Amino acid sequence: MIRKLNPGNLARWAVTLPPSLFLVVFFLLPALIVVAASLREPGEFGGLAPLFVGGAFTHALTLDSYRFFFGDTIYLEIFVKSFFIALLTTLICIALAYPLAWLIARSPKRRRDLLVLLVILPFASNLLIRVYAWILLLGPLNLLYTPVAVVAGMVYVHLPFMVLPLYTNLEKHDPALLEAAQDLGAGTWTRFWRVTFPLSLPGIFSGSALVFIPVLGMFAIPELLGGTGDLMIGNLIKEQFLDNRDWPFGATLSLLLTVAVLLCAGLAVLAAKKSFKGTEAVT
Amino acid sequence: MKVERPPPPTPRPEGGGDGGSPPIGGSMQLARPALSPGGEAVRGRPGSGARPWIWAASLGVYAFLYLPLAVVVLFSFNDSVLNAEWVGFTTRWYDRLLHDEDMLRAAANSLLIALVSSSTATVLGAMAGIAMHRYRPRLLPFLALTPVAMPEILLGVSLLLFFRQVLDLTLGLTSILIAHVTFSIGFVAVIVRSRLAGMDESIFEAARDLGATPWATFRRITLPLILPALAAGFLMAFTLSIDDFVITFFVAGVGVVTLPLQIYSMIKVTVTPEVNAVSTLLMLLTLSVVVAAARFAPDALKARE
Amino acid sequence: MALLEIRNVTRRFGDFKAVDDVSFSIEAGEFFTLLGPSGCGKTTILRMIAGFDDPDAGVMLLDGRPLTGIPPERRPVHTVFQSYALFPHMTVAGNIAFPLEMAGKSRDEIARRVAETLALVHLEDKGGSYPHELSGGQKQRVALARGLVNRPRLLLLDEPLGALDAKLRVEMQSELIALQREVGITFVFVTHSQQEALALSHRIAVMNRGRIEQLDEPDKLYGLPANRFVADFIGKINLIEVEVAAASKVLLTLTAAGLGEIAAADARPLQPGERGCFALRPELIRVYGRKESADLKNRFDGRVKELLYLGDVTHYKVALANGFLIEALMPNAAPGRAKFHEVGDAVTVCWRHDAGIFLRD
Numbered sequence: 001m002i003r004k005l006n007p008g009n010l011a012r013w014a015v016t017l018p019p020s021l022f023l024v025v026f027f028l029l030p031a032l033i034v035v036a037a038s039l040r041e042p043g044e045f046g047g048l049a050p051l052f053v054g055g056a057f058t059h060a061l062t063l064d065s066y067r068f069f070f071g072d073t074i075y076l077e078i079f080v081k082s083f084f085i086a087l088l089t090t091l092i093c094i095a096l097a098y099p100l101a102w103l104i105a106r107s108p109k110r111r112r113d114l115l116v117l118l119v120i121l122p123f124a125s126n127l128l129i130r131v132y133a134w135i136l137l138l139g140p141l142n143l144l145y146t147p148v149a150v151v152a153g154m155v156y157v158h159l160p161f162m163v164l165p166l167y168t169n170l171e172k173h174d175p176a177l178l179e180a181a182q183d184l185g186a187g188t189w190t191r192f193w194r195v196t197f198p199l200s201l202p203g204i205f206s207g208s209a210l211v212f213i214p215v216l217g218m219f220a221i222p223e224l225l226g227g228t229g230d231l232m233i234g235n236l237i238k239e240q241f242l243d244n245r246d247w248p249f250g251a252t253l254s255l256l257l258t259v260a261v262l263l264c265a266g267l268a269v270l271a272a273k274k275s276f277k278g279t280e281a282v283t
Numbered sequence: 284m285k286v287e288r289p290p291p292p293t294p295r296p297e298g299g300g301d302g303g304s305p306p307i308g309g310s311m312q313l314a315r316p317a318l319s320p321g322g323e324a325v326r327g328r329p330g331s332g333a334r335p336w337i338w339a340a341s342l343g344v345y346a347f348l349y350l351p352l353a354v355v356v357l358f359s360f361n362d363s364v365l366n367a368e369w370v371g372f373t374t375r376w377y378d379r380l381l382h383d384e385d386m387l388r389a390a391a392n393s394l395l396i397a398l399v400s401s402s403t404a405t406v407l408g409a410m411a412g413i414a415m416h417r418y419r420p421r422l423l424p425f426l427a428l429t430p431v432a433m434p435e436i437l438l439g440v441s442l443l444l445f446f447r448q449v450l451d452l453t454l455g456l457t458s459i460l461i462a463h464v465t466f467s468i469g470f471v472a473v474i475v476r477s478r479l480a481g482m483d484e485s486i487f488e489a490a491r492d493l494g495a496t497p498w499a500t501f502r503r504i505t506l507p508l509i510l511p512a513l514a515a516g517f518l519m520a521f522t523l524s525i526d527d528f529v530i531t532f533f534v535a536g537v538g539v540v541t542l543p544l545q546i547y548s549m550i551k552v553t554v555t556p557e558v559n560a561v562s563t564l565l566m567l568l569t570l571s572v573v574v575a576a577a578r579f580a581p582d583a584l585k586a587r588e
Numbered sequence: 589m590a591l592l593e594i595r596n597v598t599r600r601f602g603d604f605k606a607v608d609d610v611s612f613s614i615e616a617g618e619f620f621t622l623l624g625p626s627g628c629g630k631t632t633i634l635r636m637i638a639g640f641d642d643p644d645a646g647v648m649l650l651d652g653r654p655l656t657g658i659p660p661e662r663r664p665v666h667t668v669f670q671s672y673a674l675f676p677h678m679t680v681a682g683n684i685a686f687p688l689e690m691a692g693k694s695r696d697e698i699a700r701r702v703a704e705t706l707a708l709v710h711l712e713d714k715g716g717s718y719p720h721e722l723s724g725g726q727k728q729r730v731a732l733a734r735g736l737v738n739r740p741r742l743l744l745l746d747e748p749l750g751a752l753d754a755k756l757r758v759e760m761q762s763e764l765i766a767l768q769r770e771v772g773i774t775f776v777f778v779t780h781s782q783q784e785a786l787a788l789s790h791r792i793a794v795m796n797r798g799r800i801e802q803l804d805e806p807d808k809l810y811g812l813p814a815n816r817f818v819a820d821f822i823g824k825i826n827l828i829e830v831e832v833a834a835a836s837k838v839l840l841t842l843t844a845a846g847l848g849e850i851a852a853a854d855a856r857p858l859q860p861g862e863r864g865c866f867a868l869r870p871e872l873i874r875v876y877g878r879k880e881s882a883d884l885k886n887r888f889d890g891r892v893k894e895l896l897y898l899g900d901v902t903h904y905k906v907a908l909a910n911g912f913l914i915e916a917l918m919p920n921a922a923p924g925r926a927k928f929h930e931v932g933d934a935v936t937v938c939w940r941h942d943a944g945i946f947l948r949d
Contacts, residue, residue, distance in 0.1 A: 011497035019411035023426035030441035099340035133351030217434020489673035494690030
């Protein structure tokens, strides 16, 4: 089957090529560079040490940065702490988002769009503004520069990401299921826990992924709202690139963060798929 | 030879969203409390839909979302250097803002970058959206959508390395522009793609069948139909660009300051209500842009899934 | 010379042969139908004629010239899509004008032809409306008008009546016939409804699994199906498994297990022992009480298992001696009918010796 170069095919390449090319150069390539950079040695004045000096192959590739990372437990501690903060944020977001998502899902169409818009609007403001607002609020309460402040800020910034997927999922629930459960003798809490909640799991997993993963990589919130003991992975990375100028180590940290993110994303997809199997009746 | 009798009509309960149709006769009459527990669907009672505590909790969450921002706005009019307590009404912080050269330059930079990057992202993103919908390429969705989903810091770091080590590019306007386009393409692509998905596919074939070349099909059929999505995409990309902090932070270098970067340094160094003022103005701007975008493509926002 | 010639066209999707070495030709001015169950390849052929797909083997000639390599926009062939595919952002007039604009016609000519075609489909006052304001039947007619306005060599129709309700379908069928006669353009119609095909077409190609089973005029397809598939697909038919007992130039004698001998008319040189089925249309069978009888060669006793009284006709299902449930259709206005049969009645079914045909396996 020879598909000739007719106008149809030409159109296909004309549309696919430019964005693909752009993204390969400015997204894929840089990602690969990070991997390469993590294997290099730091330069004298920052950046990366050159591979060749005067024709000779000096500063070979090295695993120093990795050894550095695993050598000192403090870095692992920071990783673990970041995970913990991300997890806590996600759970709080689920708790706060659920009633709101429920309300939106059960509202008539007109009001639903308005309610959704109201959830999104704060998100449209700048990250820094939202963080700044919490600086104002927490300062007088003496809660500034504490882990509480960090979590509060994280929740505040990422809440809309949990509300949207959750309400989209809840919207699709067939009300007859709850009526059937009630008819069969289930009380309020049972109905929620045995019918609604399991069916909403795909939405919960989507939302969790949209919260957990960005939280892992944040640095502005810990820096502005947290104390010196509240540093997260993001802060470490920022330090390497802009303060310490140890780029290979920064690249290593980024790579490890990427791996962590990919793992979480993969888990979320698996979990969503599994929970989705039982919920096909919903959609 | 079979002549089938039509099946007897079965009563179908209406979902919560359609509001207002009474239960079809024949459904069981159970003794139900006035507001059903578990959030039972709206049946003949438009407007009610949930228990009081759900309303209360939701209102609480909305308050949680808006109160901090309200405080920022409020104190931008506070006649005191400290953001501690309310002293009196004044607009002097706004006045100060308008004479702050650094701030004005940062604002100008942000606007310029936003306009250029969102225009570029709209064009490339529209192409990507059309391509993803029509040709289902394997690589493109991954390339376009991952920058949206991953932590911004990773994107910032990788671009920093790329610009400095590979291209030996001095960080500045160009690097910021490229970075903004990179993460905006995905947004526009998703919006355009979902708009296309909602349309009858065969009209594009019909156009070619009736004599239109692929270019004429694009000009006369595709473009007019995705225009709302393009507008919404442009506005979203604009907002993202104006508001971006993390990625810009890494690729801006020393020469160029954008509004968020300026705000950042202000927060770290001196906290005056000037920050409140610029925040309020910025919020107003992005607010109107998002509302406009919602007008053009209401399901663009849902397309985030 | 035929207007459209399809020669040995094959189209494969992986291992699956959607179109398997198909050949046929269409004459100018014909209403030609491709009929078959879903998956038989009829839509694939239509898309290849339109240019949205290319055959893997074989050649297609329009007015004697091959179609390969010509993109859809340059073929003088237009399609009426199943979903109508009207451009939602253009008015009815705008939709109809579109192919004329693509062909580069002048403003005046476009206006004239659009008005003409709107009148042709009885939508004169709908020119300024938008597609979403129209009913299903009206959208249908706009799609037709749009496909015809440019006077294509062929108009392809892909199950256009599928989305309409029963009453509208029948109305549109009459309109389609009239329209085609009036404009004289060759129609290639695709459908899975045999009733529609029979009503509309000059000739029908019955397709199954990528091949043409029979290409013939409607009455020949109905009365003289070539094989079991066509017999079963078109209309209702009884198929009794038989074996050839004896064959003379005039009379064919078949034996059916448990039933006995069936007499049929067949001039083919058949051999005793050949197997096949005996195909008999229900309306050619008479159902009489045991006491009455007609002087017909084929007579078999049975009991009425089911009956469906439909006012003008009655459908009977009669269980014969070997258990076969034969279906018969009797008009309720036959003279001399004293009473209808009831379920459980002992009856005799009979038919003329030339009523059915023998289909070899």
